[in-house]
Amino acid sequence: MKVYEQFAGKLLQAVKSSQGKDPTAATDIIQQALRSAGLLQPSTSATPRAQQTPDGAARFVDLNAAPAWSRHGAAPNAGSQAESQAEAEQADTGQAGAYAAAPSMPAFDPQALRDWAARFMPGAPAQASQARAGASALPGELVRASFSNAAGARGYRLYVPARAHEGPRALVVMLHGCQQDPDDFAAGTQMDALAEEHGFLVLYPEQSRSANGSNCWNWFETPHQQRDQGEPSIIAGMTREVVRTHGADPARVYVAGLSAGGAMAAILGGSYPELYRAIGVHSGLPVGSAHDLMSALNAMRRDTSGGRKGNAALARAVPAIVFHGDQDATVHPSNGQAVLRQFTAGTADAPLRETEERGQDGAGRAYTRTRMLDGDGRSVAEHWNVHGAGHAWSGGSPAGSYTDPSGPDASRAMLRFFLAQ
Incomplete structure (x- = not known):
């Protein structure tokens, strides 16, 4: 041999x-x-x-x-x-x-x-200790708790801003990527600082090492792609519990994630459209793009610009904002376009108008933003193609892992998109 x-x-x-x-x-x-x-x-x-x-x-x-x-x-x-x-x-x-x-x-x-x-080897360790060291810099309250249901249990980190707020607060759910944890993801995205600035709650569910040895959300497994099953049911139940116990506005709940977290955010948006008003998918994949390990590897590396058979049809799509680097060597950039197609496919009865603009933030990375506008001129879907960027959170802080500080600020762009819905 x-x-x-x-x-x-x-x-x-x-x-x-x-x-x-x-x-x-x-x-x-x-x-x-x-x-x-x-x-x-x-x-x-x-x-x-x-x-x-x-x-x-x-x-x-x-x-x-x-x-x-x-x-x-x-x-x-x-x-x-x-x-x-x-x-x-x-x-x-x-x-x-x-x-x-x-x-x-x-x-x-x-x-x-x-x-x-x-692809089968462990990734770089998350910079969690550095993230935790800076976690107390903001004046808000950190709540650490867990949620369990019939599908299992997961811990979570909740940031409650100190800033006074009239009426129920909006809630943003943030799903970390592989080899990350909530503190690391919070440090990299700087979403807590935005929460303090705008007065909303931020919930960071935490994947369990016992469920996935690399701390990845199991987006590529069929049992975790359906409503009221697996990890989607745990995250959705956790979201509802935080809405109830912390007086969040049930009409302003959003979910976003990076990579494995972005793929899971898409699953949640497709499975629970009545719970999540909008989603943010950064370097992720569309719902139903894989059903096991090998199909996931193929989905991650395949060019899907011509469309991909097998993606799940959504009963009702929610507004979606997508970020993807055009030099991403881990998840092919065409997956971002596939997410956009999937979450706008159900609007044939009310055609959307597409606009495209190119920009650059100072000396940072250039980008192309495609917006899908409804009849009232409201953006219901956006795709940010970040030129020269790899597999990292655009505009993130180096205090967290897997960030690209030179890119446009994905956190602010997602928050603007969410609150406009």
């Missing part, structure tokens, strides 16, 4: 192994495969060069190994440890056949294989 065939077989074994075991085991197998193929030296760092941005900061990937019950064609909680072991043994004996049945696997090329394998 040739070296690259051995490598492909071990890599596929790692994918299968990760479905029923700790993701670290899969990482070890991948690294062993890389070393045996001569693609990884013992001194190589855990973050490959292909996974670094031009300024040297590691970029992250929004996928963790899918849990055993999310295998394609399997029902939740289906299978057993014995079945997982049998699959692992089958992978050992049938690697060549498995490789032939995996058309999404790239041809042998050292750099391409490094890139492909790196």
Whole structure:
């Protein structure tokens, strides 16, 4: 067997192994495969060069190994440890056949294989300690609590501004990306400072390591893409609880997220249009773009500018604002356009007018903003194509991870869009 065939077989074994075991085991197998193929030296760092941005900061990937019950064609909680072991043994004996049945696997090329394998490795650690160090700089109240329902439990961080406010406050729900937590995401987006300025509440749900070893929201798994199931039901229930307990305005509730969080924000907007008045998707993907790990990888890297079959049809779309860097090497930029198409597809009875403008904030990155206007001239959908930007929150603070301070301020743009609805 040739070296690259051995490598492909071990890599596929790692994918299968990760479905029923700790993701670290899969990482070890991948690294062993890389070393045996001569693609990884013992001194190589855990973050490959292909996974670094031009300024040297590691970029992250929004996928963790899918849990055993999310295998394609399997029902939740289906299978057993014995079945997982049998699959692992089958992978050992049938690697060549498995490789032939995996058309999404790239041809042998050292750099391409490094890139492909790196998608299964842990990303850079979040800068949570730095974020927590600055968390007390604002005068508002930080509430840390948890919410649980039949689907599970998640913790959350809620920022209540000190600024006085007449009447119920608006509520913005912020969903972090992989390898992040609420404090890190708050520091990077600076949404707490905007909350203090404008008087709204900010809720940061926290993904659990037990649900996803890389702290990714499980947007790519079918059980987490539906109303009243999985993580959408937990986040929606948490949102309703905060509205009730902190007197938020139920007519002004919005949800936004980055990458895996952006994909989950789209799911929430499509599943709970009566709860979320508008959504913000930064570097995310449309609803229904994947159903398992492998289809998620394909969705993330595929050019969908010609349209993608299989995206979920929404019963009722909500206003959506989308940000995406046109140099995003983690989630293909066409996914941002696909989100816009998905959330404006249900407006055929009232055609929208499209406008486009180009701009640049000072010496920062240039951008192209496309707006979809209704009959009253109100923007009901926006797409910001940030030129030269990668997979990071545009205009974010370096106090948090995965931010691009030189881009237009996505936080302010989303807040303006939300409050205008």
